[in-house]
Amino acid sequence: MVDITCQDAFYENLTLGLVKLLTQTPGVQDVRLDKRTPCERLLLSSWEQRHCCALPDDLRQFYLSSDGFSLTWNYQNAGQLIPLGHMRVNAITELRRLAGVKSLVDADSPTLLDVEICRQAAASGAGQAPGPSCTERPNFGVKCKIFELDPCQGMAKVCLVYLDKGLEPRRPEPRIWLLDRCFEWHFLASDFTTYFRMMLVHQGLPLWQFRGTPMGLTPWAEQMLTLIAPHLLLNQPDSSAHALHTMEWADAPYSHLDPTIFKTRSKVKKK
Numbered sequence: 001m002v003d004i005t006c007q008d009a010f011y012e013n014l015t016l017g018l019v020k021l022l023t024q025t026p027g028v029q030d031v032r033l034d035k036r037t038p039c040e041r042l043l044l045s046s047w048e049q050r051h052c053c054a055l056p057d058d059l060r061q062f063y064l065s066s067d068g069f070s071l072t073w074n075y076q077n078a079g080q081l082i083p084l085g086h087m088r089v090n091a092i093t094e095l096r097r098l099a100g101v102k103s104l105v106d107a108d109s110p111t112l113l114d115v116e117i118c119r120q121a122a123a124s125g126a127g128q129a130p131g132p133s134c135t136e137r138p139n140f141g142v143k144c145k146i147f148e149l150d151p152c153q154g155m156a157k158v159c160l161v162y163l164d165k166g167l168e169p170r171r172p173e174p175r176i177w178l179l180d181r182c183f184e185w186h187f188l189a190s191d192f193t194t195y196f197r198m199m200l201v202h203q204g205l206p207l208w209q210f211r212g213t214p215m216g217l218t219p220w221a222e223q224m225l226t227l228i229a230p231h232l233l234l235n236q237p238d239s240s241a242h243a244l245h246t247m248e249w250a251d252a253p254y255s256h257l258d259p260t261i262f263k264t265r266s267k268v269k270k271k
Helices: 004-014 018-023 041-051 057-065 112-125 192-201 208-212 219-228 230-234
Strands: 028-034 069-077 080-089 145-150 157-162 175-179 185-189
Touching: 004 018, 018 028, 018 069, 028 080, 041 057, 057 192, 069 219, 080 145, 080 192, 175 192, 185 192, 185 208, 208 219, 219 230
Parallel strands: none
Antiparallel strands: 028 069, 069 080, 145 157, 157 175, 175 185
């Protein structure tokens, strides 16, 4: 028997009261939070063994509390109901590796590794010497391990990235990056807790991750941001760095996420 009160309190703390905020926002309708059971430890261990890498501690604790995350909501605008808000973290079974593996569907189709090889060949042909930060950016080679956290409804991919350790004795801690549809990488956060907090602050608004990229938001996405979360416009990313992580989050509403919330809940069955 699940203690519904305890479960509700957990998600209230996990989302920092965002569900209540959304239901009180004019125009927002159909707020849906998918309440999930914790992930089995055996599944986590199996995932780590299969991919030969350890999950970061905060993400591991998150999965031991909730096997993924999904919060969606609609917005009534000009008499039209628009599916607008979308917040997602893939379940552990959906945390699949991108690149570095050969597709079994069509062996003749180009892979992300082919894209990386072409990119490096083009850079060499143009006489571009690799910069000092090249090894600090993700690539589609077999030594860099990339896992999809959020497919972003087909517009991009939020990824957990384990960079190539190079000459170092151990691999650097994984970070959160955004992969756009042009196969360009944009750094988002140094850890999962920070990324989850950023996602809550932006309330799952369309393309919010692109605020910190050279492309920026589309005019429509910026209009939705102005209508629903105008306070975020007071806190803009550093335009010279094009980095969302350079923003000051201390004064942002609903931004103080305690990492200890990612703690194990007792897994019990509903009647």
